[in-house]
Amino acid sequence: MRPELYFDIASPYAYLALERAPDVLGVAPELRPILVGAIFGLRGHGSWALTDARADGMAEIERRAATYGLPLRWPEGWPINSLATMRAAVWAQQHGGVAAFTRAAMRRHFGAGEDIAAPEALAEIAREAGLPGDELPDALQDPALKERLKQLTAEAWERGVRGVPTVVVGDDVFFGDDRLEEAARRAGCDRPPPRPGTGG
Numbered sequence: 697m698r699p700e701l702y703f704d705i706a707s708p709y710a711y712l713a714l715e716r717a718p719d720v721l722g723v724a725p726e727l728r729p730i731l732v733g734a735i736f737g738l739r740g741h742g743s744w745a746l747t748d749a750r751a752d753g754m755a756e757i758e759r760r761a762a763t764y765g766l767p768l769r770w771p772e773g774w775p776i777n778s779l780a781t782m783r784a785a786v787w788a789q790q791h792g793g794v795a796a797f798t799r800a801a802m803r804r805h806f807g808a809g810e811d812i813a814a815p816e817a818l819a820e821i822a823r824e825a826g827l828p829g830d831e832l833p834d835a836l837q838d839p840a841l842k843e844r845l846k847q848l849t850a851e852a853w854e855r856g857v858r859g860v861p862t863v864v865v866g867d868d869v870f871f872g873d874d875r876l877e878e879a880a881r882r883a884g885c886d887r888p889p890p891r892p893g894t895g896g
Contacts, residue, residue, distance in 0.1 A: 701725040702862040704732035706778035708757045711806040713861035713873045720876040722885030729785035730849040732860050745775045769809030776813045784818040786845050796825035
């Protein structure tokens with residue numbers, strides 16, 4: 697069973713999970729773009745980043761990034777509205793380049809602290825990922841693309857996804873960067889790397 701990784705590019709925990717997943721899971725997961733803001737609406741509460749837990753949560757992510765050896769710079773104005781960003785990820789998926797696009801976007805956003813929300817920035821990232829980025833700004837307004845993101849998010853909710861990152865292996869759902877190792881065991885990877893993770 698190939699693990700599936702549900703993500704939103706605006707999530708720093710998803711950034712950590714995306715970078716670690718191939719090594720921990722023993723295989724590159726199938727990436728599933730969803731709109732976490734819509735998940736928040738369905739579950740009835742939003743992000744910790746907009747609560748009194750913000751400072752503690754950011755400090756925890758900084759500790760994890762240091763442990764994993766990953767660069768981390770907080771983008772100004774984080775968290776962004778990820779609607780356009782995740783439509784772009786779905787567009788990249790339709791063009792067979794979701795992994796390259798998502799990796800490039802997350803590394804710019806959390807690795808370099810860049811604001812990636814503007815269509816021009818997303819087009820540049822798409823070109824970096826080998827996709828026809830000049831087509832992206834117009835594609836973001838396509839009603840079919842908008843509907844596809846809604847559909848993917850609804851399907852994720854039906855599968856038990858309640859936040860990002862979430863890894864699904866068969867019928868088992870693992871929510872949180874710290875549960876990648878557990879997902880690896882379920883997927884049959886018998887030698888996940890010795891990288892600690894806590895929380896989620």
